[in-house]
Amino acid sequence: MDKQESREFSVKDFPWPPQIEDIEVVKSPSSSTVKLTCKIHSFFPDLLTVKWIEKKTDGQEVDVINNNKYVISNTSSKADGKHTLSCNVSLSFEKSHDSEDKVEYVCRVEHPCLKSPIQSRTGLLQLEDLHSFIVHNIQGPQTWVVGEKVTLYCAASNCKKDVSVLWILKEGDGTPQEVSELPPEKHETIPPAEYTAVRDKTEKSDIEELLNITSSLSFVPSITKHRNLTLSCKLSSEGKTKEKSFQLKHLHVKPKASDPIKLALLDSGEVAGTFNILEFYPKDIQIIWTGGVNSASELRSTEQITEHGYTHDVHSECRIDGLLFKNPDYTVKVSWKHESMDSWESRQISVRDKDYPWRPEIQNIPVPGIISNRPTRLECKISNFFPDNVTAKWLRKEKDSKELFPLNHGEKYKVPVLKPEKQSENTFTCTASLNFTPSLETDQGADFICVVEHPSLGSAVEKKTGALQVTDFPWRPRIEEIITPHIVIGRKVTIKCKISNCLPGVVTVYWLAKEKVSGRLIPLSNSETYITSQITWKRENQNSFYGTSRLTFTSSLQTADIFEFICRVEHAGCHPIEKGTGPINVTRKSVIKRRWDMAQKIRTVPFIAGYLSLDVPYFNVELDSL
Structure with a gap:
């Protein structure tokens, strides 16, 4: 900013101006005393000025003061439970024989929050008939939230017992709805309707044989029906009808925001954060993006609002420097506030959150054939991560030991520096490698572990080779000649192949059948036709073992199509070794x-x-x- 900016406020800007109700007029049945009472509420601070004015039929206004004719109560304010204030002011006088038949009284209120005074008027009083019932203003919330139940109250004083109440609503499409009060005995038995009116309270009035009543109307607002609602309450008794209207100030639909913040990578290295807020009314909404570790700073964002019927959706987007996510405590937060909400709501995300989309994918370590005194390379591939600050270290665990030893770059172990490479989708990939020359004496049964760390991982991820099987050539497997039994169709046959000079666990043995006509080799696995036995290995000498593989089957006409059976042995570090039966003779x-x-x-x-x-x-x- 080139210069300072400022805001200021005074009591005139306070949001707590006084609210004034209709004047209640009561005449004592046992005397000629008339009492006017006016309730003033919801104001702050306690700087209220009240004047009573008598207005003649010719329009002349005369200030009413305390004298022999009039008694004005003191203005004493009290808290009304909402941190604001309320008070009741009254004017009392005796009706004499020479009083005018028709007169109007005005209660005028001044307060620093008001730009001009407000007032309540009795209208022309028929002093001869002051026992007529009084209907007060409809009370209830001035702001409605769609989907949340609303209850409005209409109170009346000095009523006869036969008073009836009718609530009248005109919905947004102009359709009128008349709702009568439910009978008291049916309040609990009749299922709830769209609109429910009940006699909420009945009390004795200050005037003998009269009542004070309160009627309530409950319903759940709808944006389509109540957007332009007009509402009134009509009370009738002894042929007289009085009606009060209610003016709705605000109808709100609360925004919906259930999805988390979405993140996307840009070619520029920035991260785009997007957030959607749906189905709110009215259109105005505040959205703020912030980012930081301990103290957050505001981020620039753009909003796009679309309209759907009466409600609105907003798509908000901001951009964040991707390098900031290298700090695992860096957090992006979006906050929003709408007229329908009591306070701000927010969502946030960091690399540690479960919704963060670019955690490293770490593959298992493929273990090649490990040959003693030959260079070996172990690799652990790490992919689809962001940002690029991934680390990997190698550990070694001896056979039959739980202790782990870190492997540092040196003469025996070579640990190349990680070099993350950017992919087409703007994430990174790399390969953690370990180069060394194993020996049968020191590395047989050892376990090598790659430990990967990244800001998005709650804890390090480990990938293990498992116990290494190191072979020491020229000890290569040997296969003895296969003795082929006489094969007769319909009889069970077992072909044996002895294998020696090898280590168990690194030898794979399987059988093949070679067709006469095509020469094609068909792998034979355990099935209803062929059964291959599990080899039982026995120690041959200090460094090698021997065992026998068996192929068992029942000869059939199809056996005659086979030229020979072959036993193949695969061993780490050498080419497959085969031994065949030679041409077989099948008889019937x-x-x-x-x-x-x-x-x-x-x-x-x-x-x-x-x-x-x-x-x-x-x-x-x-x-x-x-």
Whole structure:
């Protein structure tokens, strides 16, 4: 700012001007005393000036003072429960035979908050008939909030017992609604209607045999029905009717803001924060963005308001320097205030919040084949994070130990510097690496751990290799020759393959079938047809083990289409090793049917190559084909 700016206020700017009610006129039934009472409320400070004025039929106004004819009460204010003040002022006089038949009295009020005096008038009084009932102004909230129940009260004094009350509403579309009071005995039994009117209070009046009553009307405001509402309360008794109107000052719809702040990355390196506030009325709304750690500073923002029927939506957006999010305590906050709200509401977000969208995605560490005395590289990929201040460190845990040792860049372990790279969606990615040369003696069973930290993570994230399996070549697996059994269709067959000179856990064994015609290799897994056994490893010497893999199946016609079975062994650090059965020979069974009386001869036949079927009883004999 080039120069100072300022604001000022005085008591004239206070929002607590006095409110004045209708004058209540009461004549004592036992005497000719007339008492006028006027209630003044909701004012502050206590600087009220009240004057009573007698207005003649010719328009002449005469100030009323305390004398033999008039008695004016003292103005004594008291708190009304809203931190403002209220008081009752009265004027009493005796009606004499020479009093004018028609006269009007005015109660005029002055206060520093008022630009001009306010007043309440009795109208022309018929002093001969002061026992007529008095209807007071309708009381209730001047501001309504859509969806929140509203109750209005209309009180009347000096009523007969037969007084009836009718509430009249004219909704926004001009449709009139007349609501009568529910009978007292049906208050609890009749289900709530759109509008409910009840006799809220009945008390004895100061005048004998008369009553003071209060009627209430309750309903829930709607923006469509009550935006231009006119409302009145009509009371009738002994052929007389009096009516009071109510003027609504404000109808509000509270804004809805259930979603969190949305963040988006821009090519400039800035972060765009957006926030939507929906379905509020009237249109005016205050929105402030702030950002900071301990003390917040205001951020520039832009708002776009759209209209939907009678309500409005607002889309607010601000931009924040992306580097500020490197501090985990930096918080962005949006606050809003609407006429319908008692106080400001807000939402906020920081990199630690669950709604922050750019937490690092940390992949598991792929473990390559670890070969003793050969250089090895472990990698942990970190992606989709913002800002770019991610850190990673490596730890090592010995076999059968719980103690962790940090690995620093040195002769044995090489830890390259992290280099985050910006991606097309403006987030970052990098790879944490560890280079070293393992040995069978020191690294067998060791566990390497990558610990990743970022402002958006509540705590560090760890990824582990698990216990390393280090192999020491030239110890390569050996496969012995496979002995192929005689295969007969319909019989169960087991093919065995012995494997030695290897370490359990780093050897993978599986079986293949090679087709005769196509030469295609078909992997065989456990199924209804083929079963591969779990290998039981036994120690061969100090550094190696041996075991036997089995393939079991029942031969069928399809088996004849297979050229050979192959056992393949894969071991970390070397090419797969295979051993095949060689071409397999599949033979069939012959079924012989003969007469029962030729059984003994069949035993002596050396070779039967035919199939006979006779229309005589028979039995079956199964023989292997030769």
